[in-house]
Amino acid sequence: MLLRSMSESHLWHSLRQSVTTMAALLALTVLVVGAVFSPWLAPTNPFDVASLDLLNASMPPSWLPGGDFKFLLGTDAQGRDMLSAIMFGMRISLIVGLCSVALAMAIGITLGLTAGYAGGSVDAFIMRFADVQLAFPSILLALLISGIARSTLSSQTYQASALWVVVLAIGLSTWVLFARPVRAACMVEKTKDYVHAARLLGLGRVTILLRHILPNVLGSVLVIATLGLGVSVLIEASLSFLGVGMPPTQPSLGTLVSSGRDYIAAGEWWMTLFPALTVAVLVLSVNLLGDWLRDALNPRLRLAR
Amino acid sequence: MTASPAGHALSVRNLSVEFPSGRGRLLAIDDVSFDVAPGEILGLVGESGAGKSLTGSAIIGLIEPPGRIASGEILLAGRRIDNLDDTQMRHVRGREIGMIFQDPRTSLNPLFTVSRQLTDTIREHRPMSATAARQEALRLLEMVGIPAAAQRLDSYPHEFSGGMCQRVVIALALAAGPRLIIADEPTTALDVSTQAQIMKVMKDLCKSSGSAMMLITHSMGVIAALADRVAVMYAGRIVEIGPVADVILHPRHPYSKGLIASIPSLEQKMARFSQIDGAMPRLGRWPGGCSFHPRCPSRMDVCSTVRPELTEKGNAMMACWLDAS
Amino acid sequence: MTLDPAQPSLIAVKGLSKQFDLSPPWWARLLTGAQRRVLKAVDDVTFDIPRGKTLGLVGESGCGKSTVARCVTNLMVPTSGRVDFNFGGAVEPSTALSPEGRRKVQMIFQDPYSSLNPRWPISKTIAEPLKVFGLKTSRAEIRDEVRLLLETVGLHADDAHKYPHQFSGGQRQRICIARALACRSEFLVLDEPTSALDVSVQAQILNVMLELQARLHLTFLFISHDLSVIFQMSDYVGVMYLGRLVEIGPTAEVFRRPRHPYTQLLLQTVPRTNLVGQIRAPLSGEVPSPIKPPGGCSFHPRCPHVMDVCRSVAPKQTQSGAELVACHLAAG
DSSP, X not given: OHHHHSOHHHHHHHHHHOHHHHHHHHXXXXXXXXXXXXXXXXXXXXXXXXXXXXXXXXXXXXXSTTOOTTSTTOBOTTOOBHHHHHHHHHHHHHHHHHHHHHHHHHHHHHHHHHHHHHOHHHHHHHHHHHHHHHHSOHHHHHHHHHHHHHHHSOXXXXXXXXXXXXXXXXXXXXXXXXXXXXXXXXXXXXXXXXXXXXXXXXXXXXXXXIIIIHHHHHHHHHHHHHHHHHHHHHHHHHHHHTTSSSOTTSOOHHHHHHHHHTTTTTTOTHHHHHHHHHHHHHHHHHXXXXXXXXXXXXXXXXXXX | OOSOGGGOSEEEEEEEEEEEETTEEEEEEEEEEEEEOTTOEEEEEOXXXXXXXXXXXXXXXXXXXXXXXXXXXXXXXXXXOTTOOHHHHHHHHHHTEEEEOSOHHHHSOTTSOHXXXXXXHHHHHSOOOHHHHHHHHHHHHHHTTOTTHHHHTTOOGGGSOHHHHHHHHHHHHHTTOOSEEEEESTTTTSOHHHHHHXXXXXXXXXXXXXXXXXXXXXXXXXXXXXXXEEEEEETTEEEEEEEHHHHHHSOOSHHHHHHHHTSOOSSSOOSSOOOOOXXXXXXXXXXSSSTTGGGOTTOOGGGGTSOOOOEEETTEEEOOSTTOO | OOSOTTSOEEEEEEEEEEEEEOOOOHHHHHHHOOOOOEEEEEEEEEEEEETTOEEEEEOOTTSSHHHHHXXXXXXXXXXXXXXXXXXXXXXXXGGGOOHHHHHHEEEEXXXXXXXXXXXXXXXXXXXXXXXXXXXXXXXXXXXHHHHHHHHHTTOOGGGGGSOGGGSOHHHHHHHHHHHHHHTTOSEEEEESTTTXXXXXXXXXXXXXXXXXXHHHTOEEEEEESOHHHHHHHOSEEEEEETTEEEEEEEHHHHHHSOOSHHHHHHHHHSOOTTXXXXXXXXXXXXXXXXXXXXXXXXXXXXXXXXXXXXXXXXXXXXXXXXXXXXXXXXXX
């Protein structure tokens, strides 16, 4: 819907102008393809305990003495292939990131539209709530939620639902990211005459919000969603690193960094470095794309051509 | 128009402004020439997109990139200014060319008092002591008709009404005693009764100081009240230029005719408004020949193929094939 | 008094007032001792419009004419006063309009760039009222009606699939008119409908409106700051100053012999193309802030005929010929 009304050739043209953005897009494509198709592309299945061999444990990357070309990026303390673990971990990181962005978007857009359109005390209440939320580090909130889940759920249920607990924690701590700009955009749109014209037809508030205002604020949401994906992946990694995110049985990139941490002192740095680098490249390329999207969609910059 | 530019405050010779685009270069101003004598007010009138504001920007050297002057010369009192570099141009602006824009509130810095803004401008261009500059600022404010100027010298712009702000902007434009004032829609943002007061101030000051003025506006009423001569622009070209009384009361170019006829009259009620069909074509879609020909009620075959040039017709000049022979 | 006793009024506005509370919240007033600040945007405005006629409302920015428009169309709730419609059946107050009545009251806005949903093709915009009010139901009927409406306002029916940004300002204003016509409206509020347009395009749009009014017997409330447009378009004219209606009457009458000094001032200062080289600025001073209007008659600080009574007593509307004038001069 959003892309239809603007010329796609313009987007493509502006994309090709920026070398950085092209590089980011390339990096992101490689990472996402690797993650999505990891069951088929990965050299081994890191979750298949039967295939693990402790004799292969803690092998350095293949280009170092003692390395084996079978394990390009080395192995961990259990003899798991790091490359495969990273590909599977990235898959989990991306699932968590996308789901939590979707959740944050749903909450943020709903509350933002409500606050922006209703105004007055409803607006004040929602936005003060958002202020409190902002003053509260999102990691702390996520820690709280996953802590509660951990203590209330049995360890088996927790293991099974860990992913959704993390999604909930991240979604609940990042919705403000969406609510504020959506509220601002909604406040601008609701004073425009096409909304007045819709009111003259006797349309209800919800109809006007969904039919007229929402499509017009989605442009700004798209950009935040991209940047929000980077934030979510980062929070997930932090949570997992702190041991309250994904459990070692379903390791995400953060879990991998965390479990490799103990071996750094022993000189086995590859167990931490490669997952950490992957997080960095993933988040960086997502953010670069988000920045580009923001500039490309900015109507003022577009008019200047 | 005389050939020698020396006696003119401003001479624009064959000015063209272009914008590079995906489809090649788009000419937004196409071969425009005119002069303004000292103390004279030249009105530049036309509908949005005609290129009147762009002509003003070209003269003060502030065309938004990627637009640029493609050809032609701009002479200020006989000196070329279109090829000056940024530093030299900055000196010309303010010192030799004063500017008045549509919205007085955005032309003033809200953080500084009126006296600070005036004295800064005065001392930038004319070396004098702070006290002398303050005296000068006071004199300027009184000149533009601000009541109790002495008490209001240290006010901030937000303490002034729209009309008073525009007076301050005029005072700023006059601060350095410029040869030329460029006023772009100076009264459009003001109410009718304030508009008349501002017009009076502008006209009186122009006549008494001998500064030339280029008045850019879409309002024929403002042109009629203020200007000595008027140039009617359409699609980047001047289609008719001459003394106000001739052009406004007896327009000869079909576009000027249509434009003036479509102004609702206050004298007698009409059953229907006289209108020009269609709209001005967008930049880059200008038709060949005379660019007005698709909308012209009296077009001939020649109009769609050959572009008419400005030629003398009585007191005025116009670019039209009608009674050209 | 009604403007034309022989004609039934389609709309009657009585004692309409709208105030905006600009004061800080109560706790801040308590803490800082700040005063309440109330902006009287519209103050006790009464008028009616005979069916099929146009009332022009004219005044400078901030005089409250747009607020009147918004109260009349129910986009704003008035602080006091009432607006009654009579479409031939029972009298309906604007606050309790039936869907049928609501359909008949539509508005054309000033800014053609914000009055159309930018993400909708214009066919969808024009079809919306048809669907909402159930005027046309089948897809084919709706499509044909949209094409017909576009042609009625002078656009190509084939442009129906285009988006607003593909049209010029004048064309967009035509689309807005088509949307209002799609409602089969009987009463149109035109809030500065041409002030964003170039003068040659303005003439086109005003002609479209005149034609439609004659053909469909529409009633207009035409709001503008442009005296000449008001003079040409309206049968009756009301002049507003700082939220009050200072003079109202038949257009020819008001323009030929303005009775209120403010109307006289407006008519004197408007630039005219037939008066080359003349600037008539008989009065200094500007419109005061509507938050702190002068006491008595709010025009008295600028009035050339000011008397003592003007400073203390606000003049009531009095009949003067075919007009109503709120001025002590006319009363005395």
